[in-house]
Amino acid sequence: MRYRLEAGTMVTMENAETIIRRGQITWDNGRIVSIGEEDSDVEPVDQVIRIPEGIVMPGLYNGHNHAAMTLFRGLADDSPFFEWLEQHIWPAEARLTRDDIYWGTLLATAEMIRSGTVGFADMYFEMDAVAEAVAVSGMRGWLSRGLVGDQDPDFQKLYEAAAFAARWRHRAEGRIVPMLGPHAPYTCSPEYLAEVARVAKKENLAIHIHLAESQDEIHTLKQRYGRSPIELARDTGLLQNRCLIAHGVHMSEDDMHILANHLSGGVVSCPISNAKLGNGILPYPALLEHGITVGLGTDGAGSTNTLDMFLEMKTMAWLQKVRNHEPHRFTAWDALSLATRGTSEILGFEGGMLAPGQPADFIVLDGARTHLVPELDVVANIVYAATGADVTYSVIGGQIVMAEGIITTFDEGQARREVRGRVRQLVDSKGR
Ligand SMILES: [Zn+2]
Missing domain, CATH: 3.20.20.140 (Metal-dependent hydrolases)
Structure with missing residues (x-):
């Protein structure tokens, strides 16, 4: 499957200046194929995801x-x-x-x-x-x-x-x-x-x-x-x-x-x-x-x-x-x-940057959140204003593991229930 994601802002982490506005990233087989400005004349893909106010960055x-x-x-x-x-x-x-x-x-x-x-x-x-x-x-x-x-x-x-x-x-x-x-x-x-x-x-x-x-x-x-x-x-x-x-x-x-x-x-x-x-x-x-x-x-x-x-x-x-x-x-x-x-x-791994050939490990923040407006400095917003709760998409090794805030790979609710039940047995309930 070949995917393309289009988003308002992309931070590639190649260097501090590389911020792409109205960008697109294409990936296939776990790796990034291309990343750059939106282009109407692009090769066909199997699935297109559009997040106009999304901020794409390395995971x-x-x-x-x-x-x-x-x-x-x-x-x-x-x-x-x-x-x-x-x-x-x-x-x-x-x-x-x-x-x-x-x-x-x-x-x-x-x-x-x-x-x-x-x-x-x-x-x-x-x-x-x-x-x-x-x-x-x-x-x-x-x-x-x-x-x-x-x-x-x-x-x-x-x-x-x-x-x-x-x-x-x-x-x-x-x-x-x-x-x-x-x-x-x-x-x-x-x-x-x-x-x-x-x-x-x-x-x-x-x-x-x-x-x-x-x-x-x-x-x-x-x-x-x-x-x-x-x-x-x-x-x-x-x-x-x-x-x-x-x-x-x-x-x-x-x-x-x-x-x-x-x-x-x-x-x-x-x-x-x-x-x-x-x-x-x-x-x-x-x-x-x-x-x-x-x-x-x-x-x-x-x-x-x-x-x-x-x-x-x-x-x-x-x-x-x-x-x-x-x-x-x-x-x-x-x-x-x-x-x-x-x-x-x-870790001896090649991740941490968005460029062709790199592993398709990236996330999308919801740039429409009130505390991320305006976008004078997107990197400062990411570090000083955003929290993890602003992340809505996650792609790891090309697999979409979270879409629109929903984890796709397993039942998160079950993990919460299991942990709650098990902890009651493990920890003295009156323990602080
Ligand atoms: Zn430790």
């Missing part, structure tokens, strides 16, 4: 998520971090079944599709259930089983993760890409990380890991090993593979040199999670200076509450301006670039 890529944690949205909010984790999240997670994780993930995909995300990097457990939900949803998923080395002395779970990768590689029309997910250097020993690095190299898998998230982590690792998280990542061989580093808030000049010299992949910032848990603000200008690729992610809904990447872009921009006192140094374009091209590049 967003969420670089760090624990999707099934939608099950814990609102559980023990505002608690101190370790109380939240140890007294509320871990006991509830211990009761999770495979089906709970399937439905929690499916609910997350509905929320992500609705708010313009087309692909996400996930770290959790029962990853077959996660992969099944991703396959059903129509989204792209870079999926890794979270590995807590301290609970895996004989590497059994690591080898299971490699087996999961072998099972799911190239599945769901190529939308699923398995990765290896060692949780963090404070829950995985250097020996464990070295074995992860070895398996990753052998199986040609990229790595997804939490690094340099909190000041506490830096102190703990300095005491335990006399090294920073980034030094540990280098010394254990992790950086010899493509690495997606979640957070990267606390890094020294030396750490950034290491990443500049050794890292393929990049740092995925989760500004809302970092703010809410009191962990700080990414030193973005320093990373930029060192040429380190930066992307954007939400982290799980257990801590961030929402998976709306539009909120994440806004927060990123605000916090950078708060931190650096130079509002012109981090622009709406920068925020949008991180959530599209930035994350995509870190």
Whole structure:
């Protein structure tokens, strides 16, 4: 099937100036065939969609998520971090079944599709259930089983993760890409990380890991090993593979040199999670200076509450301006670039831009909404004025997964009902 979509405005993300007015985009077989101004003399297609007030833009890529944690949205909010984790999240997670994780993930995909995300990097457990939900949803998923080395002395779970990768590689029309997910250097020993690095190299898998998230982590690792998280990542061989580093808030000049010299992949910032848990603000200008690729992610809904990447872009921009006192140094374009091209590049994917030959991953915002008028600066409107709720269409790998605000790939209402019912069993009903 060949499709053409005509819309009032198109933001291609090739460069900040490329805004097409009265544009059209044609796609076939999962890829963009052409994009440009409307042309009356065009070749025939199978279906034409006209959205005169639509704003077409690349879909967003969420670089760090624990999707099934939608099950814990609102559980023990505002608690101190370790109380939240140890007294509320871990006991509830211990009761999770495979089906709970399937439905929690499916609910997350509905929320992500609705708010313009087309692909996400996930770290959790029962990853077959996660992969099944991703396959059903129509989204792209870079999926890794979270590995807590301290609970895996004989590497059994690591080898299971490699087996999961072998099972799911190239599945769901190529939308699923398995990765290896060692949780963090404070829950995985250097020996464990070295074995992860070895398996990753052998199986040609990229790595997804939490690094340099909190000041506490830096102190703990300095005491335990006399090294920073980034030094540990280098010394254990992790950086010899493509690495997606979640957070990267606390890094020294030396750490950034290491990443500049050794890292393929990049740092995925989760500004809302970092703010809410009191962990700080990414030193973005320093990373930029060192040429380190930066992307954007939400982290799980257990801590961030929402998976709306539009909120994440806004927060990123605000916090950078708060931190650096130079509002012109981090622009709406920068925020949008991180959530599209930035994350995509870190994942080793070619998305994040609308051009012929690129994957047909794009979304349409309803430009008729009152808060998006006038259109003096469409990119500023997208980042500072829009929310995920303004997204009405989503196309992923050429498939229309949402049309006129309705998800086409699965029954979203059923996912809501399942999650409501299951959470009653999982969480003490009087628990905050
Ligand atoms: Zn995380």
